[in-house]
Amino acid sequence: MASKLPKMMHINLFLFGCGHHRAAWRHPNSQVERLGDIRYYEEIAQLAERGKFDAVFFADGHSAGDVADGSWWFLEPLTTIAAMSRATQKIGLISTVSSTFYTPFHAARMLASLDHISGGRIGWNLVTSMFDAEARNHGYKSMPEHAERYRRAEEFADVVTKLWDSWQDDAIEFDRNGLYADPQKVQAINHHDKFFLVDGPLNVPRPIQGRPVLFQAGASEQGVELAAQCAEAIYAVAYDLPAAQAYYQKVKNRVKARGRQDAVPIMPGLVTYVGSTEAEALAKQREYDELLPSETSLKQLGMFINQDCSNWELDAPVPKLPPLDSFTGPKGRYSTILRIIETEKPTLRQLLGRLAAGGGHCTMVGTPEQIADQMELWVNNQGADGFNLMPPSLPHSIEDFVEHVVPELQKRGSFRKDYEGDTLRAHLGLERPNNRKNK
Structure with missing residues (x-):
């Protein structure tokens, strides 16, 4: 009897300063002085592309935080992604977008532009934002109430999608003796609801992917419901496999209950310390912990x-x-x-x-074989469809992963050896959506 083929996993790189360990920037070998150098991010994206990752991802924040505590934010993510897209060819590029602080037209226009610039490799992580310090930078005295933020996010996603669909795929004719674009194929959306008044249409033609891939990461009841309604891929927090399995089953069931047939891959955060022996990997972990x-x-x-x-x-x-x-x-x-x-x-x-690293996400410490074993355990037992890697240090931890863990996963048939498509949707196994009729 033939053995069951391993399940192919998705791997995403979560970029954050010098790494996700709070002391990474303090390490003598950190590249903290390069955080304002676009080449730093381009080189990391190129490294992840060499490892055949699905995408690189930037979270975002709207307050400075404790500037004595190292690197929070330096370059604005969407601007950074525009440059990174010119230094890479295949890898997806994802940024957080706040539905609390952006407007749908602004977000739709920027993301559509980036999808054209990158050749169809853009995703967006829809969040509602969290902190009062951020709210006070955008005209709020404090963050709106939790349920209110999620109602706004739901409408926000709806309007952004309508704006991308306001141009039909074949609207542009480039007919020098006639029409640049057919006005019958570029339609206003006339959206008027509780949070947004948007006439449309968008002033950027439909994105290459139809719509940039929508990620979501909510763990609350409203967050899970929003994910079930509109997310095409999900970032998750799971400390261990039982927690991952419970969340995985909950979200998959909720997606199915909505009548959706989409794959909606779920990718928990994963911190890895890789060594040629387990003792070496543990020593790397201790080295950063002692700097904290x-x-x-x-x-x-x-x-x-x-x-x-x-x-x-x-x-x-x-x-x-x-x-x-x-x-x-x-x-x-x-x-x-x-x-x-x-x-x-x-x-x-x-x-x-x-x-200290990853804030409670799953942490795997060991040899490439040990880490590959654990990753496969999660993916083959309905705990994950892949992982959102949160390297404790950058670029060192991701170098370890690309050079040692990726080849082990490829040898087992658990991860791609090369890209089979050119877009982020192709990497994630997602269909390109058709235009929907705007009402």
Whole structure:
């Protein structure tokens, strides 16, 4: 009897400063001085493309954060992606877009332009944003209420899609003796609802992919519902395989209940430390953990749990935290922290080290074979369709992954050896959508 073929996984690179470990920028070998150099990002994207990754992804934020605490943001992501698209050929390029702070026309126009510039490789991660410090940079006294933000996001996605569909694929004729574009194939959308008044049509022709790929990452009930309604791919937070399986099943069932037949690949965040031996990999992890200032770590934890923990005893057990259903902040990361505390029963100092890279996402430490084993375990047991890699350091951790883990996955038939298409949709196995009729 023939053995079952391994499931092909998706791999995405989550770009963030010098890496996702909060102390990565402090390391003597970090490239922190290059964070304003576009070539730094281009080189990392080229490295990920050499590894045949589906895409590279930038999160985004709208406040400066604690500037003493290293690199939060430097170059604006959509601008950066425009340059990176010219330095790469196949790899997808994804950025967060805030439905709270952008308008649909602005977002649709920029993303459509980038899709044309890149040859059809753009995706967007739709978020509602989180923090009052961001809101106060955009004319709000504080963030709108959680449910209100998600209602706006739902309408935002609807309007952006209508704008992309306001041009039919064959609208442009380039007839020098007649029409540049057929006016009958470029139509207003006349959207008028609670949050947005948008006449349209868009002033950029329909994107190469029809629509840039819509990613979503919500873990709350409203976030899952938004994902089920409109997400084409999903970033997730999962501390371990049981947590990943529970989220995977919930979202897949919700997508099916909506009558959708789309694949909607789910990619949990993954932090990896790769070594030729397990001891070498653990030494790499310790090297970064030892660079971590406790004061900075406590500030990060305080942001995640929405309370001041600066006076907590480092070597004592973590104080009891409120249950998830009474927590008013972002629930995905908070539920992960609760799970770590319940499972590992760490001291506060141990919890800070665990959160230092990736904030509680799954962490795999070991040889290429050990990490490949674990990745396959998740993908073959309905925990993930792939992973959103969160390298603890850049570019060093992603070099380790591309040079050692990718060949191991390719040897097993779990990851592509080359790209089979030219667009992000092709990499993700997603169909190109047809125009829908705007009402």
